[in-house]
């Protein structure tokens with residue numbers, strides 16, 4: 515498709531961070547060929563199809579760097595609980611999934627992400643029982659871009675771990691998890707026309723992952739040039755466990771096994787100190803911030819402005835259905851901006867520009883795709899979203915960047931283009947059967963809760 519998306523404020527996120535009023539983006543096939551003023555581009559490319567953005571905002575597709583696909587279908591199964599109590603019903607539900615459930619939850623999650631402007635995401639821990647192939651096929655069909663991490667774990671059956679014991683349905687043997695990760699990497703890396711990456715997703719250290727497994731993850735990652743994402747110091751006990759098992763700080767332990775570096779994404783990073791932050795910056799290790807999840811589970815405040823000041827590449831993520839409970843990056847951006855202002859008593863920290871970088875170009879860096887996505891520039895992939903701003907809550911908008919971070923909701927996304935293909939037009943997703951997925955997921959969620967024996971009680975009388 516040769517097209518000009520025009521009549522909009524274009525937030526380019528290019529190196530100069532240009533915001534172009536009355537702007538346009540010209541695309542040819544899967545690439546952007548020019549970004550500029552509307553009239554100039556229409557004159558220059560007279561045969562291109564014109565898409566009217568009706569005075570809205572065009573920005574790069576958002577990159578959600580922390581997603582649990584399997585948790586979309588168990589949204590709301592564990593509210594107002596601390597992490598460990600929260601994990602029990604979540605694990606029981608996930609431990610009763612069939613491959614069909616895994617695929618359906620992935621489709622539900624991808625549908626929600628597309629409808630709220632996410633065009634690329636990193637899924638962190640795909641268990642065997644969710645069916646890796648079905649999930650990769652769902653990504654392929656939907657048109658979204660994804661890094662899919664196969665779970666790696668090695669909890670010996672019958673041995674209680676330091677923090678929590680993993681239920682039967684969630685257990686996998688180390689050799690099998692590593693072998694499956696390697697075979698899925700062989701099969702799917704670069705799949706779906708280059709839209710799929712395959713990563714290693716080790717369980718959090720201490721919750722189904724021993725020192726040995728951690729070392730093997732580093733070895734396989736190095737040998738196969740695979741990226742790794744791992745939950746890291748989400749709760750205080752995680753930090754203590756690194757000290758106990760390695761007699762080292764958490765980042766020192768990861769560095770010792772060979773896991774710190776630009777190939778690794780650490781998730782949450784709440785209970786770490788100044789030296790850990792310096793180590794993350796020095797080694798080019800990426801961080802993903804998940805403010806909704808951290809606030810909902812009472813996990814604490816990750817010191818994100820401090821990490822950014824130290825030079826760490828920090829991205830943004832929604833986490834999962836039971837911990838957030840949505841996959842809407844616009845909500846996440848607002849929270850990421852606001853909570854640190856309150857925590858530091860500093861309204862100047864985490865301005866909208868910084869937060870929009872986290873949700874776009876910084877996420878692209880995490881995926882190693884900074885030359886391909888994350889900004890609207892000639893030569894890059896045509897991954898863009900268009901916001902409908904003709905609404906009361908988006909009027910007026912003297913600074914479109916702050917409009918995006920502080921006022922836009924995911925439901926304001928009108929159009930989604932990925933790889934130059936129209937994926938959502940006028941809020942209709944063209945690649946997935948929205949109505950069918952919602953109907954099936956509603957019924958399957960009921961079955962999953964029942965199979966898992968998880969009863970969601972209302973605290974108010976329900977008639």
Ligand SMILES: [Zn+2]
Nearest residue numbers: 582745833834
């Ligand atoms: Zn998570």
